[in-house]
Amino acid sequence: MQVLKFGGTSMGSADAMRQVKYLLLAAGEKDRCVVVVSAMSGVTDTLLQAGTLAATQDPQWPALVEGLKARHLETLGALAPGSDNAFIVEACTALNTLCSGIAALGECSNRTRDRLAAFGELLSSQLFTAYLRHEGLDAAWVDSRRLIRTNSMYTHAQVEVEPTESAIRSYFAGAEGVLFVLPGFIAASAEGDTTTLGRGGSDYTAALLGAALGVPVEIWTDVPGMMTADPRLVPNARSIASLSFEEAMELSHFGAKVLYPPTVLPLMKRNLSVHIRNTFAPDAPGTRIHAQVAPGESIIRGLTSITGVALISLEGSGMVGIPGFSARLFGALARQCVNVILITQASSEHSICVGIEGAAVEAARAAVQEEFRNELRDGSIDPLQCESGLAIVALVGDRMKSHSGISGRLFSELGRNGVNIRAIAQGSSERNISTVIAGRDVRKAINVLHEAFFETSYKQVNLFIAGTGNVGRRLLAQLAQQAAWLEQHLRLQVRVTGLLNSRRMLLSEQGIALANWEEQLMAAEAADPARFAQRIGELNLRNSVFVDMTAQEAVAGLYESLLRRSCRIVACNKIAASSAYAHYRMLKDRAREFNAPFLFETNVGAGLPVISTLGDLMSSGDEVQRIEAVLSGTLNFVFNHYDGSASFASIVREAQAQGYTEPDPRLDLSGTDVARKILILAREGGASLEMASIANEPFLPASCLEGSIEDFYAEMERQEPHFRSLLHRAQAAGRRLKYVARFDGGRASVGLESVDPQHDFYHLYGKDNVVRFFTQRYAGQPLVVKGAGAGAEVTASGVFADIIKTARL
Incomplete structure (x- = not known):
């Protein structure tokens, strides 16, 4: 039968x-x-x-x-x-x-x-x-x-x-x-x-x-059996071939709707199996539930969740060492037919917390307050705390008890994505690890954990990119070009889910097709950076990374709120890292507090590994003594090409046309951009410097800094004799002009120098940058980082590298 x-x-x-x-x-x-x-x-x-x-x-x-x-x-x-x-x-x-x-x-x-x-x-x-x-x-x-x-x-x-x-x-x-x-x-x-x-x-x-x-x-x-997660929340959920009776009961109790929880009990007592199959795909294997699972089966069998949960917490000194306290609590709830889903209690006996259905909060509150009215009145128990709008996410597997590190991995993955755990419960059987989280975080939490425990194919990374100019375009092209390689070799699916420029902004939870992103963005809503950041929080996607390719203060001002949401930040924009030291320090602290990397390698040296090299030195216990650097690819390009055969202004125009300068070239030529870079390096090296403390002796006449950018070029043409005199003096001494940044003895400076042929900076060509780190370990012979320090392509590649770093942390 x-x-x-x-x-x-x-x-x-x-x-x-x-x-x-x-x-x-x-x-x-x-x-x-x-x-x-x-x-x-x-x-x-x-x-x-x-x-x-x-x-x-x-x-x-x-x-x-x-x-x-x-x-x-x-x-x-x-x-x-x-x-x-x-x-x-x-x-x-x-x-x-x-x-x-x-x-x-x-x-x-x-x-x-x-x-x-x-x-x-x-x-x-x-x-x-x-x-x-x-x-x-x-x-x-x-x-x-x-x-x-x-x-x-x-x-x-x-x-x-x-x-x-x-x-x-x-x-x-x-x-x-x-x-x-x-x-x-x-x-x-x-x-x-x-x-x-x-x-x-x-x-x-x-x-x-x-x-x-x-x-x-x-x-x-x-459906094709019981699934590793709710397919409505996790598109990559797959059916589970077999489960033990106990695993099936845990999964069905915590929200897996395929199986009614009491179903397992009568059959388990008789050791009779249950086979869940799909009416509309009868050839699919489905899920077989029986007494034992084969040893080769995976450690974690499924993820499940219950929404609409509330926590009721009692705490107070009057609870410590008092027999029967828990029995009174559960008795009061039982008399009101309030089902307890989860229980957790501190080992100090100072507090106890129970999870119940959200709809039963008021009945539970009234029952508990009545049961403990005397203790509440005399203050031996603190006022009852009720928190609604929560959910339970549970990790289930019979074999968890014989494997260490499962809980640590679960907590780590949730923490990296800003999912705060309100309560934890794990039965003595170690078959279920349950976490109580905010209801709004369920989709993100389930997807993060499913990636961590079930998916060997890829980890999804969601990018929100601000800035689609010269460098931003190159980054989008590189992302499109490397998408297949990243999936195949690094198992990363990097999706662009948001784009923002000065005119428009576009967000899509399903991802933006990079083949026609420009057309999509042109048809999108008006730009609003604050609203863009708010929407990032509302989407609440896992592994979110905000990429700032702008030079706008308003965009840099979004960083703190994004870090508080555990959204990782990759910044090409130098404004935040070179802002007031207190603000810079606060952002670094927020990144650490909310476990959200804040990377800005391209702030110094474009695609060169300057900041990361300095970070490696510092983290390994080395100490910076001084830094000497040529940090402007723009200025190096200009002085390498300015030989008097063409005007200084025309060489600057060429640098801007090739994408080496800031949008406003005066930031480069005034030394402001170089000052920001040495400031950032000094801070990353442990100094508490402010921008105003950096000595900057300008070589550009003050009149060149007035008016529009075209006024700037026109004035440089008029000041050509000044630039020729700088060039001729250096040539007469057998030297070359280089714009040098220094940090030594806690002080920083930037300025134009003429260097002799024996100096490392003399043979620096094109748009190259060079940084010389003198440290305790590299005292006599500095550690040198040298290479192309400007250009949209290399800058975009540096940002790309930071994105991959955040994805793999």
Whole structure:
């Protein structure tokens, strides 16, 4: 004999019922079949809604009843034309009478709700039986209320196991035929009143039948078994081939809707398996639930969650060492039928925290305050704390107990993504690690943990890029070019999920196609940097990185709020790192506090590893004594190419055309940009310098700094004799002009110098930068970092490298 259960979607339409018939034909070739069916999808909700409307004398309830009648008649007509439909008419007449009585009384008790809800399974099971008979199958309809005995706890009746199993065995021992159809979910009390087994109770009906008859159970639904996570939250969730009974119970209790939690118990006692399969993909393997899982199976079996959770916390010195305190708390909650989902208590006994359904908060609050009114009044217990809007995310696996580091990895992954854990619980079996988090973080937390424990394919990184100018364009091109390589070699899926420029901004949770990002951005909403940052927080995506390719103070001003959301920051923009020291220090502290890397390698030397090299020296215990550097690719390019054959202004224009200068070249030529860079290096080397303390002796006449950029170029042309004199003096001494930055003895300076042929800076060509670090370890012979220090391509590559660093931290 076989026991098969088909859910609401499997009964949801004429086509679905035809599919079930084909499955039964295949199963019937082997053995007798007991078939348990749910109500047609959506029917139970409609029935309960009709009862609620009737209780408030809402005139819309008759239309709901009439709609149910029409749906069942239409389905029967499609499946079995000409069949007797009297059972549908009679049932709907009885339903109409019941709702009329509810309306007359103005209330709908739990006992009446069970009578209402039962119509769904009664109608679907009889309709399906009529269809099978019409198709020539010897199908018998059996009323489950004759077999399953419960107490009178309506809507969640408890099964009386011995009389139920006896009735099941007795009936099928004497029954003739090969195919039996039963309504799931419904049962009867000793008095003969209709009861129900709780929403999802059709699974339980099948389990009771299987346990009594000593046969395994197949549960047919619309998903390919139990999944590693909710596929509505995690697109990459996959089915689990097998689970132990205990693992299945943990997953079903904590939100996996595929299986009703009590289903496992009757079968576990008899060591009978459950096989969950997909009605609409019958060849898929599904999930088999049995006593033990093979040793080769993965350590973590699934992730699941419950939303709408609240925490109730009691604490106070009056709790310490007092016997029976917990019993009083749980007793008070039990008297109000408040179910406790999670419990955690400090080892000091100073506090205890319980998780409950959010809807039960007020009832729980009143019950606990009444139970402990004396302690609350005398102050030995602090006022009760209730926090709603929470969720539980649970990690489940039998084999966790034999593997260390699982909890640490879970907490680390959540912490890196700014998911704050409000409470933790782990049973003594070590089969479940449950964390209470904010409800808004569930999607992010589940995806982060699924990547960490189940996905070997890739880690998803979400980029929000501000600035689509010369360097920004190069970065987007590099991201598009390297996407496949990153997935294949680093297992990273780097997606651009936000773009912002001075005119428009675009955000997409699914990612922005890089093939036509410009067209998408042009059609997007008006730019608003503050709103852009707010939307990043609202999207709350895992592994979020904000990439600042601008030179705007308003954009740099967003960093703190983003770091507080644990959004990682990669900055090409120098404004934040060269701002007031207190602000710079605050950003570094926020990055550490919220576990969000703040990287700005390209602030100095474009794509050169200058800041990272300095960081490695510092973290390994070395100490910076002095720094000498040529830090402006622009100025090096200009002085390397200025030989008097063309004007100084024309050489600067060429540098700007090739993308070597800041948007405003005066930042380069005035020394401001170089001053910012040496300031950043000094700070990263441990100095508490301010911008105003950097000595800057300008070589540019003051008149060149006035007016617009075009005025600047025009004035430089007029000042050509000044620039030629600088050049000729250096040439006469056999020297070359270099703009040098120095940090020595806690002081920093920038300025134009002429260097002789023996100096490292003399043979520095093109747009190259060079930095010489003199440290305790590199005292006589400095550590030198040298290479291209300007240009959109190398700057973009430096930003790209920082992005990859944040993704791999």
